[in-house]
Amino acid sequence: MQPNHSFTYDTIILGGGIVGAATAEALVRRGHTVLLLEQFAPGHTRGSSHGDGRIIRFAYPEPIYIEMALLAYPGWASLAERAGEPLVQTTGGWDAGPAASPHLHELEENFRRYHIPYERLSAAESNRRFPHFYLEGSSEAIFQPEAGVVFATSAVLALWRLFEAAGGIAVTGERVEAIEVLGEQIRVRSVSGVHWQARHLVVAAGGWSRTLLAALGLSLPLEAAQEQVAYFAPRDEMDHRAGAMPIFIDYHTEYPFYGLPQIQVPGVKIGWHHTGPVIDPDDPQPFDHANLLGVQDFVRARLPHLNPESFEQITCLYTNTPDYHFILDRHPEFPNIVVGTGFSGHGFKFAPVLGDILAALVLGEATPLDLSPFAISRFERANLSRRTGA
Numbered sequence: 477m478q479p480n481h482s483f484t485y486d487t488i489i490l491g492g493g494i495v496g497a498a499t500a501e502a503l504v505r506r507g508h509t510v511l512l513l514e515q516f517a518p519g520h521t522r523g524s525s526h527g528d529g530r531i532i533r534f535a536y537p538e539p540i541y542i543e544m545a546l547l548a549y550p551g552w553a554s555l556a557e558r559a560g561e562p563l564v565q566t567t568g569g570w571d572a573g574p575a576a577s578p579h580l581h582e583l584e585e586n587f588r589r590y591h592i593p594y595e596r597l598s599a600a601e602s603n604r605r606f607p608h609f610y611l612e613g614s615s616e617a618i619f620q621p622e623a624g625v626v627f628a629t630s631a632v633l634a635l636w637r638l639f640e641a642a643g644g645i646a647v648t649g650e651r652v653e654a655i656e657v658l659g660e661q662i663r664v665r666s667v668s669g670v671h672w673q674a675r676h677l678v679v680a681a682g683g684w685s686r687t688l689l690a691a692l693g694l695s696l697p698l699e700a701a702q703e704q705v706a707y708f709a710p711r712d713e714m715d716h717r718a719g720a721m722p723i724f725i726d727y728h729t730e731y732p733f734y735g736l737p738q739i740q741v742p743g744v745k746i747g748w749h750h751t752g753p754v755i756d757p758d759d760p761q762p763f764d765h766a767n768l769l770g771v772q773d774f775v776r777a778r779l780p781h782l783n784p785e786s787f788e789q790i791t792c793l794y795t796n797t798p799d800y801h802f803i804l805d806r807h808p809e810f811p812n813i814v815v816g817t818g819f820s821g822h823g824f825k826f827a828p829v830l831g832d833i834l835a836a837l838v839l840g841e842a843t844p845l846d847l848s849p850f851a852i853s854r855f856e857r858a859n860l861s862r863r864t865g866a
């Protein structure tokens with residue numbers, strides 16, 4: 477179907493990454509007329525949602541994300557069924573750190589509290605069971621069998637496909653530059669001068685959200701950071717494919733290293749969480765060599781069956797809030813504008829729930845979780861803490 481410029485849609489979704497696509501699909505399934513606007517192509521590599529995989533896990537220190545993950549797993553299963561293709565693969569999750577690490581202690585406490593199965597492993601036991609990793613005697617690991625990978629670009633494209641098949645209208649290659657609130661209606665205009673109107677707007681614009689929201693009088697402390705990851709090739713016969721190797725997060729350093737087993741790209745994807753520079757998302761920067769050296773040192777110390785000299789790099793954006801928690805709220809002045817951003821490098825795994833939450837905010841319905849941790853008003857409060865991993 478073609479976009480209609482004089483029609484007033486129920487909702488316009490600004491941004492077609494995983495969050496905007498999930499919200500668009502959730503709303504069109506509920507019978508809303510929805511226009512999804514994206515400046516690039518579906519599945520593009522300039523934002524946050526591209527690549528072969530993302531970690532999905534219960535292993536969080538904050539209970540709210542465990543509760544979100546409890547909803548996300550069935551959400552992914554239902555989406556995979558609608559899409560007719562697998563979107564999640566269980567691999568198990570391996571979290572490691574010094575034996576006295578408060579991170580491991582918090583994970584264990586939460587697993588007990590939510591009756592989530594796990595095993596705590598000594599270094600010797602971990603080295604025997606998971607020979608992909610080498611742990612020194614003073615370290616320990618926690619294994620959680622339900623962690624896994626979500627097939628990232630496949631999930632984005634599946635949502636776009638389902639959205640359009642259900643009658644949603646998508647416009648690509650148009651960059652929104654102006655948003656006007658005209659009473660109960662919202663009008664958006666693209667750089668090329670095209671405009672569309674709707675009764676509701678969802679801003680799910682990832683690293684570009686701050687500027688768009690500032691133009692609506694909402695100044696949010698969002699930063700777009702360019703993170704880089706490298707896929708390291710195995711150096712021997714050890715099987716590093718998903719199914720043979722767990723996802724992992726390593727808490728031996730202030731900012732954790734994380735990784736995913738081989739999915740499509742022939743290598744183990746490894747990143748150093750929250751170490752990328754803050755950038756203008758319209759001005760991508762070259763790879764940071766110092767960051768790569770840090771990741772290579774980690775590979776040498778922890779993953780003896782990978783070749784630290786044989787790798788392929790990509791970049792990707794984090795949209796960080798000061799406390800690394802999401803923003804899921806209505807605009808304080810314009811309740812028909814809903815904001816879903818600030819996913820701070822760990823939002824993908826929750827996409828089906830995020831879509832349902834943002835759709836519920838549009839529809840004025842109860843949300844499946846308490847959203848107070850994600851409220852815009854928290855930025856007025858002091859004492860922000862940074863904790864969460866990938």
Ligand SMILES: Cc1cc2nc3c(=O)[nH]c(=O)nc-3n(C[C@H](O)[C@H](O)[C@H](O)COP(=O)(O)OP(=O)(O)OC[C@H]3O[C@@H](n4cnc5c(N)ncnc54)[C@H](O)[C@@H]3O)c2cc1C
Nearest residue numbers: 491493495515523524525531652682684792819823824825
């Ligand atoms: C290296 C890396 C590793 C990660 N690992 C994990 C992980 O293991 N597990 C996990 O759960 N999460 C992970 N994440 C985080 C997760 O990928 C993000 O939280 C998620 O993809 C955010 O999606 P989004 O839709 O908010 O943003 P985006 O995907 O960036 O989507 C926003 C979209 O809005 C469009 N847009 C912006 N402005 C405009 C405009 N003016 N007009 C039209 N369109 C516009 C953009 O082009 C973009 O497509 C990782 C992220 C990175 C970068």
